[in-house]
Structures are given as C-alpha cells and as structure tokens.
Amino acid sequence: xxxxxxxxxxxxxxxxxxxxxxxxxxxxxxxxxxxxxxxxxxxxxxxxxxxxxxxxxxxxxxxxxxxxxxxxxxxxxxxxxxxxxxxxxxxxxxxxxxxxxxxxxxxxxxxxxxxxxxxxxxxxxxxxxxxx
Amino acid sequence: xxxxxxxxxxxxxxxxxxxxxxxxxxxxxxxxxxxxxxxxxxxxxxxxxxxxxxxxxxxxxxxxxxxxxxxxxxxxxxxxxxxxxxxxxxxxxxxxxxxxxxxxxxxxxxxxxxxxxxxxxxxxxxxxxxxxxxxxxxxxxxxxxxxxxxxxxxxxxxxxxxxxxxxxxxxxxxxxxxxxxxxxxxxxxxxxxxxxxxxxxxxxxxxxxxxxxxxxxxxxxxxxxxxxxxxxxxxxxxxxxxxxxxxxxxxxxxxxxxxxxxxxxxxxxxxxxxxxxxxxxxxxxxxxxxxxxxxxxxxxxxxxxxxxxxxxxxxxxxxxxxxxxxxxxxxxxxxxxxxxxxxxxxxxxxxxxxxxxxxxxxxxxxxxxxxxxxxxxxxxxxxxxxxxxxxxxxxxxxxxxxxxxxxxxxxxxxxxxxxxxxxxxxxxxxxxxxxxxxxxxxxxxxxxxxxxxxxxxxxxxxxxxxxxxxxxxxxxxxxxxxxxxxxxxxxxxxxxxxxxxxxxxxxxxxxxxxxxxxxxxxxxxxxxxxxxxxxxxxxxxxxxxxxxxxxxxxxxxxxxxxxxxxxxxxxxxxxxxxxxxxxxxxxxxxxxxxxxxxxxxxxxxxxxxxxxxxxxxxxxxxxxxxxxxxxxxxxxxxxxxxxxxxxxxxxxxxxxxxxxxxxxxxxxxxxxxxxxxxxxxxxxxxxxxxxxxxxxxxxxxxxxxxxxxxxxxxxxxxxxxxxxxxxxxxxxxxxxxxxxxxxxxxxxxxxxxxxxxxxxxxxxxxxxxxxxxxxxxxxxxxxxxxxxxxxxxxxx
Numbered sequence: 001x002x003x004x005x006x007x008x009x010x011x012x013x014x015x016x017x018x019x020x021x022x023x024x025x026x027x028x029x030x031x032x033x034x035x036x037x038x039x040x041x042x043x044x045x046x047x048x049x050x051x052x053x054x055x056x057x058x059x060x061x062x063x064x065x066x067x068x069x070x071x072x073x074x075x076x077x078x079x080x081x082x083x084x085x086x087x088x089x090x091x092x093x094x095x096x097x098x099x100x101x102x103x104x105x106x107x108x109x110x111x112x113x114x115x116x117x118x119x120x121x122x123x124x125x126x127x128x129x130x131x132x
Numbered sequence: 133x134x135x136x137x138x139x140x141x142x143x144x145x146x147x148x149x150x151x152x153x154x155x156x157x158x159x160x161x162x163x164x165x166x167x168x169x170x171x172x173x174x175x176x177x178x179x180x181x182x183x184x185x186x187x188x189x190x191x192x193x194x195x196x197x198x199x200x201x202x203x204x205x206x207x208x209x210x211x212x213x214x215x216x217x218x219x220x221x222x223x224x225x226x227x228x229x230x231x232x233x234x235x236x237x238x239x240x241x242x243x244x245x246x247x248x249x250x251x252x253x254x255x256x257x258x259x260x261x262x263x264x265x266x267x268x269x270x271x272x273x274x275x276x277x278x279x280x281x282x283x284x285x286x287x288x289x290x291x292x293x294x295x296x297x298x299x300x301x302x303x304x305x306x307x308x309x310x311x312x313x314x315x316x317x318x319x320x321x322x323x324x325x326x327x328x329x330x331x332x333x334x335x336x337x338x339x340x341x342x343x344x345x346x347x348x349x350x351x352x353x354x355x356x357x358x359x360x361x362x363x364x365x366x367x368x369x370x371x372x373x374x375x376x377x378x379x380x381x382x383x384x385x386x387x388x389x390x391x392x393x394x395x396x397x398x399x400x401x402x403x404x405x406x407x408x409x410x411x412x413x414x415x416x417x418x419x420x421x422x423x424x425x426x427x428x429x430x431x432x433x434x435x436x437x438x439x440x441x442x443x444x445x446x447x448x449x450x451x452x453x454x455x456x457x458x459x460x461x462x463x464x465x466x467x468x469x470x471x472x473x474x475x476x477x478x479x480x481x482x483x484x485x486x487x488x489x490x491x492x493x494x495x496x497x498x499x500x501x502x503x504x505x506x507x508x509x510x511x512x513x514x515x516x517x518x519x520x521x522x523x524x525x526x527x528x529x530x531x532x533x534x535x536x537x538x539x540x541x542x543x544x545x546x547x548x549x550x551x552x553x554x555x556x557x558x559x560x561x562x563x564x565x566x567x568x569x570x571x572x573x574x575x576x577x578x579x580x581x582x583x584x585x586x587x588x589x590x591x592x593x594x595x596x597x598x599x600x601x602x603x604x605x606x607x608x609x610x611x612x613x614x615x616x617x618x619x620x621x622x623x624x625x626x627x628x629x630x631x632x633x634x635x636x637x638x639x640x641x642x643x644x645x646x647x648x649x650x651x652x653x654x655x656x657x658x659x660x661x662x663x664x665x666x667x668x669x670x671x672x673x674x675x676x677x678x679x680x681x682x683x684x685x686x687x688x689x690x691x692x693x694x695x696x697x698x699x700x701x702x703x704x705x706x707x708x709x710x711x712x713x714x715x716x717x718x719x720x721x722x723x724x725x726x727x728x729x730x731x732x733x734x735x736x737x738x739x740x741x742x743x744x745x746x747x748x749x750x751x752x753x754x755x756x757x758x759x760x761x762x763x764x765x766x767x768x769x770x771x772x773x774x775x776x777x778x779x780x781x782x783x784x785x786x787x788x789x790x791x792x793x794x795x796x797x798x799x800x801x802x803x804x805x806x807x808x809x810x811x812x813x814x815x816x817x818x819x820x821x822x823x824x825x826x827x828x829x830x831x832x833x834x835x836x837x838x839x840x841x842x843x844x845x846x847x848x849x850x851x852x853x854x855x856x857x858x859x860x861x862x863x864x865x866x867x868x869x870x871x872x873x874x875x876x877x878x879x880x881x882x883x884x885x886x887x888x889x890x891x892x893x894x895x896x897x898x899x900x901x902x903x904x905x906x907x908x909x910x911x912x913x914x915x916x917x918x919x920x921x922x923x924x925x926x927x928x
Contacts, residue, residue, distance in 0.1 A: 006684065006702050007682070007684040007697075007703060008682040008683065009678075009679065009682050009684050009698060012682065013682070027677065027681070028674075029658070032655055032659050032662065033662050033663070035659075037655060042654070042677050043681075044680055048682065048683050049683060052683040052684075052686050055687060055702060056686075056687060059687070059688070059702050060283070060286065060511065061477075063253060063472055063473055063474070063475040064475050066253075067427070067474065068434050070427075070431035070435075071431045071432075071433070071434025073435075074432060074434075074435035079397045086389075086390070086393070086428055086432060087390070090420055090421060090422070090425050091421065114428070117424060117428060118424070118428075120424065121424030124248050124422070125422070128413070130245075130417065
C-alpha cells in the first residue's frame, strides 16, 4: 500500500477500506441501489483510525491521537455493546467488580487503552464514592 | 466532593485579599443599587432620599429594553464572579517521577474527579516545568504578540494547569483577547453553524430550512426537538435538506447523550456537539457523567468515524448552585483542560445556556471571550457560542457577538438561528432569521469573514422546493409518513412554522419510531433518494458516508467546503503572524460579501425615476430677464429639475412639488415666474440668482431632489429666509406653505417660518445613496450658461 497522507480523501480512496475491507472507491451509488452493501461495509476500519491518530500526533495533539486509538479499539464492538459500556461508566451505575470485569472484557478483545481508561475510572470512582 | 464544598466559606471575603482588589472597586455601591432595583425603588430614592420623584429622563430610560435585563452584584461565594474569585486556587504543579502529585494547590490525595483526570491525561509533563515558571504577564504578552508563533503558545499551554491559564487570561483587555484569537484560532478560515429547528418538528420545513441555510453559507447545521421522540425524523430531514444546495455540510441532532450517539452510529447525523462537561465535580456528576465516561463517549464517536466536540461554557455551575465559589473563568479552564485530556477535538463554549448568568456580572462579556480564547490555547476547535439570546436590548446583544466577528473563530456561532426566533427549539439564538440582513450588512461594512452570503429569493425558493420534495420522497419511499402538495408548497415559501398547515400531531413521532424500529441508516436514505430520482442528493449523502470511512473530519477544526475539500488544523492551519498574513478574503468571496439586499444601484434609481418621467414639460422661452413687477416671486429650478430627475426624495413627482409651490404663491395673490439656473447645483446660488432677477427681490429655489428655500436679493448667496434642508420629510402641504410664505415676504410681511415635523428617523442611511446619485445627475447637467425662462405645462 502506498504511503498515505492527510487528507485521505485526496489520495486514499482506493486504498482506504471499510471495516469489511471494501475500498472507499467501491462504495458507489450503484452498489447501494443494488443492495450489495451492509451496515459494516460502511463502517470505518480500525486501521484508518490508527492512521488518523498518527496524523493527530504529528499535528501536536497526543490526547486526540489517544482518543482515536481508543476509537480504533472500539470498532470491533457493536453499537449495543458500546451503549452498554458507556452506561456502565456513568456515575453510580457499577460496582468496582463490574468495572473490573468491564476492563477485563475490553482487554480480552484487544481494547487495552480502553481497559486502562476503565481501570483509571474505577480507582477514581472508588476514592470519590461513585461506586454503586 | 462534600469536603470540597464545605471548604467554601459563605462569608464575604476580606477586602484585604489581593485577589479581591479589582472586584471590590464596584463593591458596596453596586450592591446597594442593585438592591434598590430589586425592591422596586428608584436610584434617586435610595441614594438621595430627599428627592421624591424620578426625573422624566429616568422614567424614560426605565422603559428601555435594557431595563428588562437583570444584573447582579458580584458574589464570589455563589460563583457570581467572572475572573479571579478569592476562592480560586493559586496556580501550582508538582511532578514526581513523571507523575503529577499536586495540582493548583491540591495534593494528589485530595484530587476530585476533574483534578485527577487532568493530572493523569491533560498535562504535558515534559514542558510543565518551563511553562509553570513563566510569569502570567509574560505568557499573556506572548499570547498577544503576533511575532510569537501559535505553535509556541499551544506548546506552553499544554504544560499549564487550569489556574495558571485562568490567571494569565484575566490579565488581557478585550482587544488583546481579540488580537490573540486572530492568531490562535486553529483554522485559518472562519466558519459558522446554524440552528435549524421548528416548534412542531415539521420534517419538510426542517429540510427546506436546511437547504436555505447551506445556500446562505452555513457549514454545520444543528437541530433539536421540542419532543425527544421526534429526534430521528428531524435528523433524517436535516441530513437530506443539508445536502441539497451544496455538498459537504455537517449535520447534528442535539439530544440526550445516548440517543445522540445512536443517531450518529446510524449515519443519520454526521457530527455531535452536545457532550457536556462541567467545571466542578458536583455538577459533572449531577449531569450524570464523569470525565472518564465522557472520554469513553468521545472514543465511541471516533469508532464510528463521527466528528464530535464537547460543550461547556461558564454560568452552568452557578445556575446549578455548585460553583464552589470559584470564578467562572477558572471553572471553564477546568472544563477545557478535561476536554483536551479526553481527546475531544473541540469545544463549544462562550456562555451557551449559562450566558445570561455570565452576562449578569461585571466583566461578564470579557470573560466569555476569554473562555473562547482558552479553547484556542489548548489547540482545540473553538465553536464560540452566541447561540442564546443574551439581552432584551438589541445594542447589548450585538455588543456580545460583534467582537468575535472581528477576531474570527473556527465557528463564529454555535448556532445562528437560521429560522425565526419563535421556531428555535433551543430558545432564541443571539441572532436569528430576523437578523440575517443586519448580519450580512455588518459583514459588508467591516469586511470580516462572517461565513454568510445573500441569496436572491429565486435561488432560495428553488433549493427549498428541491429539499422539501426530496424529503417527502424519502419519507414516502421508506414508508415513514405521507405529505400533501400543500404541505410542500407552504414549507417552500414559509418564513416559519406559523406559515404551514398543521401536521397530524403524531406524524414526526410515528415516523421516528419507524426509523428506529426498522433500523434505518444513511444507506437506506441514499437508496431511497436514488430510487426516487434524487441522484445528486443521493450521491452527496453517500459522500458523507464515505467521509466517515476516511475519517478526515476527525482532525481538529475539520469542516468540508462545498468542493468537499477538508479544511482542518492540518490542511488549513491558521498562519496569522501580523499584518499581511493569515486569512484574507479572496476577490470571489468579497464579491459575495458586498452583495446585499439593500444595495441601491444606478439601475434601481433609473427605474424609480422612469416611473415619473414626463410628469411635467418645461419649455425654454428665452434668456431670463430682471423682472419689473413688485408682485412677482421668481422660482429658480436646478439643472436636472424636470429634465432628468422626475421624482423627489419624499416620493412626490417634481411636477407636484412645483405645482404646490406655485399654488401657494397664487393663494397670496402674487404672480410667479419660472427660470432654470444652469451654472450651479448649489441651492443658495440658485435661490440667490432667482432673487436677483425677481421684481419683488424674493425667490423660491428648488433642487430636483426636493430641497427648497426662500431667498431675497439683498442676502449673501449662502444665506436664506427659510430652508427645507431635509427633503425626504417635506410634505405637499409644506411646499404649498413655502410658496405662501415667499409671497408674504414679497409683500413685505414677516410670516411665521415653517417647521418640519419632528422625527428621529435615521434619514442619512436611508437616503444618502440616492442623494449621491441625484447630485451626480445635477452635476452632469451644469453648464456655464445664463439663466433661462421656462414655461411649465402639466400633462394630464
């Protein structure tokens, strides 16, 4: 794959693929009308988010890069999972054990940055009395 | 958090505190005065008890809109202080082995949620020592200095604590803040966001208004709902309407966090903004979130390729009664530090819902722009409020917005109300559809980049119809709702929802349920548009799907222009470094900005004059001679009178102006004689020339635009007996009276001079463009020739 530069829209449409591997250039009106595209075919790929994270890092915003890398980890999870995890992180929703288990679930599926975020939250929630 | 709050004393801080010195200047006096207002007393009564009655001036001023605004004295214990509360911490930062162990006076063990989150994720430890050692005044100077690059400022700010940044920003004057913004906003090209809502959640009206908003230049569109259940239908209508007039506008539906995320995941919105953060732990938790849940939410949006920014803004903590006695700017600095630490690319702030609280305290508006600047210091996208009506006074609400327009920010408004104020489901914005022309004219006056352009009605009607038709087609194709031709027609022409027929009350809700139950996504929208022949819109919505796969709009301050170029921190970085640098309007853009509805061209004048052409025939009968009769009044006409100018500024024809003057002379039993003065357009000179040829020595001078005077031969040319200098306000009756008075002077009487009716209407802005054009015509007809006699006939 050629070296991709920002913005990806300019030179990357043939190379950037959706979560299912469909190149962006093949996401055409014909493909939509013929019903050949599913929801995952139009979902961003983790690789793309990692690329954007590198661009953000190069632009001097490591926190934005970190967020995009966490996002890359979450591509693999379904919408319902994400909505459920978010709910668990809201104040007073989860016990310390439940947050431990959430962190473990995330880590198990490769979402190590997200798992670290949850563990950090757990410690703060325990200290500040926000545990269910 | 209980501990943190009990640490705040309810007592007034001691005046000996150095932090208090500026705030105490207004102190007791303003408190006393505000108390008097609240109790319904007058200033006079409280401060000068011997006076019993308010003056007529005070009574008048109390009826002005500004008196409907309620202001409050500073009260740091309640958080009613813009800058530098005595309870704000002193800036401090201690790092051990690369770990922040003290932040703004608090040891690690006392960190609340925000301190902890900022300490772990928001401080660039590598520059912290250098940054924290820099004196606030030195950093403030570098912020303002165009010679210090913005990268150097954001590098240093990354190593600073919230208290350090708040202390620095409190040193800046308003103009210094604006100068800093010009350099520090992320994107070189400013942009603007619209609110697109209506009070009945009418999908076709949302679509038509979205199309009009994009035609006017808005690049982000935000909708919300009076009824939460209607959100999906609104989001869908906005998505479709937003892609009609041009490609690439981003759309969002501001609702409760979870629903908003779900709409985004389905591609029914293309960005999100309502991810709220607060400056105290109590309010953050009351808002049902923590910095970690918000950071996770930010990552959820990223995982779906959706642009997202956080929302903060001063005043919210005060409104909810848990400011911990901290200044508004310090709390906002904490919000922004949390935002940066969470990895969000930008912030909507600058009052927002709390702006009326911030506006109620001294220096409130300076605080608002300081908090906008704080976002830029953190190298984040600045979406700078102006989205809540800030005052009952038009002057005061304009003063809130105007400085930001001059400075330029990534988004000048986080919601200009593109719809009428009554239709704004967020509540009226600080500027609304009613103010659109004012905004465009001010943009033209000052030449700042306000992001908008005027569009002819025909252009707007065309895109509104296309949008309403396309939206109807999609709703029908997907089996969501049926509409009538009348619904479409009304939405196309409507100013607001009061102009459209009522929908079945459950239509938006039922359509929304169907969208959610059937799991419809943007792909279904593209398919429906294509099936019904809206290929252009189908392609544009599909492009928004592709953009999500590319992720370019996830970078800081990213927008798509109408050619689908991404403008962001990486492709369009602000490079302001002093005069001659940074964003400058292109000649093409300038030609858009100068076109506004109110421009009065030579062609407009010609058309106006043509309607009265030939209203009088003035035949030259020979050189004008000196009159012998003592009972005559000579009427001298300007070069263009009844030759090329046919209508006066008050709307009367020149034929009627002249007929009234002559009738007035005749009523007094005197004769009149007409002549044209061609050597001058100056009315004094015209009147003087005519007077010297008048048998009585008295004349009337008339310019074609309607300015008139009475002159006498013994007076210097620039003097007169009576003068109507304000032509637009002269009536037929007054012209007749002028003729009568001229005749009375000729008879040796001393008539009472005529007065124009009193008025404070601003005539200059209304007539001066016409005056310039009319004077140019008079000037063109000047010739070095003696006066000639005229014979007038009035064609019937």
